Amino acid sequence: MKKIVIHQANQMITMRGASEQPKIGEAMSDLGIIENGSLAMEGGKIVAIGTKEEVERFIVQNWGNEDVEEVNALGKIVLPGFIDPHTHLVFAGSREYELEMRLNGASYLEILQAGGGILASTRMTRAASEAALVEDTWSRLNRFLLQGVTTVEAKSGYGLTLEDELKQLRAAKQLAQKHPLDVVSTFMGAHAVPTEYKEDPEAYIKLVIEEMMPKVAAENLAEFCDVFCEAGVFSVEQSERILEAGKKHGLIPKVHADEIKPLGGAELAAKVGAVSADHLLQASDEGIQAMAEAGVVAVLLPGTAFYLMAPYARARDMIAAGVPVALSTDRNPGSSPTESLQLIMNLACLNMKMTPAEVLTATTINAAHAIGRAKEVGSLEVGKAADVIIMDAPNYAMLQYNFGTNFVESVLKNGEFVVKDGQLCFNT
Numbered sequence: 001m002k003k004i005v006i007h008q009a010n011q012m013i014t015m016r017g018a019s020e021q022p023k024i025g026e027a028m029s030d031l032g033i034i035e036n037g038s039l040a041m042e043g044g045k046i047v048a049i050g051t052k053e054e055v056e057r058f059i060v061q062n063w064g065n066e067d068v069e070e071v072n073a074l075g076k077i078v079l080p081g082f083i084d085p086h087t088h089l090v091f092a093g094s095r096e097y098e099l100e101m102r103l104n105g106a107s108y109l110e111i112l113q114a115g116g117g118i119l120a121s122t123r124m125t126r127a128a129s130e131a132a133l134v135e136d137t138w139s140r141l142n143r144f145l146l147q148g149v150t151t152v153e154a155k156s157g158y159g160l161t162l163e164d165e166l167k168q169l170r171a172a173k174q175l176a177q178k179h180p181l182d183v184v185s186t187f188m189g190a191h192a193v194p195t196e197y198k199e200d201p202e203a204y205i206k207l208v209i210e211e212m213m214p215k216v217a218a219e220n221l222a223e224f225c226d227v228f229c230e231a232g233v234f235s236v237e238q239s240e241r242i243l244e245a246g247k248k249h250g251l252i253p254k255v256h257a258d259e260i261k262p263l264g265g266a267e268l269a270a271k272v273g274a275v276s277a278d279h280l281l282q283a284s285d286e287g288i289q290a291m292a293e294a295g296v297v298a299v300l301l302p303g304t305a306f307y308l309m310a311p312y313a314r315a316r317d318m319i320a321a322g323v324p325v326a327l328s329t330d331r332n333p334g335s336s337p338t339e340s341l342q343l344i345m346n347l348a349c350l351n352m353k354m355t356p357a358e359v360l361t362a363t364t365i366n367a368a369h370a371i372g373r374a375k376e377v378g379s380l381e382v383g384k385a386a387d388v389i390i391m392d393a394p395n396y397a398m399l400q401y402n403f404g405t406n407f408v409e410s411v412l413k414n415g416e417f418v419v420k421d422g423q424l425c426f427n428t
Ligand SMILES: N=CN[C@@H](CCC(=O)O)C(=O)O
Pocket: 088, 117, 118, 121, 228, 256, 259, 304, 330, 332, 333, 334, 335, 336
């Protein structure tokens, strides 16, 4: 089994100690940094981590003279692979013309209500084959990997018929099997009411609950169920029904909550026991409190606020209230067309006043909690997957001092190099 050791990082950012519960409050600033730290991996897992001396001792005692690939990280930082817990990854086509419509005054919801937005991507995705979706998405995953993202969540929701939702989820499953990046799927049949059900949204909800969910569960195509709980899309009451039905099929709830209008999505997430509530630009004080009490992770998406020119979520109030905060790109073709999680961290820092330390917690261990993967990834600890980033920066504060810069030099996924010297280097 392949053995690799990374020697002497300026800062080895471990994120240790939060695999059971996400980090909240001040703990979000504790990165578990080991100065001059080293890391040994074997068989895809981390087998030793500590100071240079501690890891050298491990190697002498356990590996003797066996072949070891040695990587020098002197002057660099090493951290867990980033996790992006909210994307609409699999879709066909693009909507560049909408940017100009929005610049001329049309709102995101107006475009959707006129049959554009999500519904435009739905038309293009319906027309695409599963193979074409896999091919289109492949390059997006590559761009994520080049940015240091090693696990990504992916929602359906551009099919909106039984067959097209299954097609999107099957494409995600193929990608999970073929691409080195881990893809974790969420069923989001309730992303919009498709045009053909405009006059009878209840009939569409029936289709989602009675036909889509059983098939998604039977084919084991998703772990989570998400709903766009928004004015003019799905009401709080409809969202609750959908999420409760999902639970009966073993699908863990997530909510697109309080994105554009303060509807009560945060409160709903707490009520149904959602693992996360996402967006939250308009979340109420009561909603934030309810999330803190129920331990719902707030997945904040500052790229969407930036791109929709909307007010940012109140990250500071959430952290003060004890809500675990995670960050994500919300990669999608309408409200956040980017794979740059590092830019998202810059936006979170400068526009939501999250500190350089907090944004790293929010994109590693807390993001892992938002998709139920915190026991496997999100921190550098013995026994966890060797998903590791080496960044060409002397300390983590550099990542937020600069903006729009990709500091990733190398990425290891399950103990194998997938990016080296800034270039993809995996075989499929
Ligand atoms: N708000 C709903 N869904 C996506 C946008 C999808 C789209 O515009 O295609 C989001 O999370 O921002």
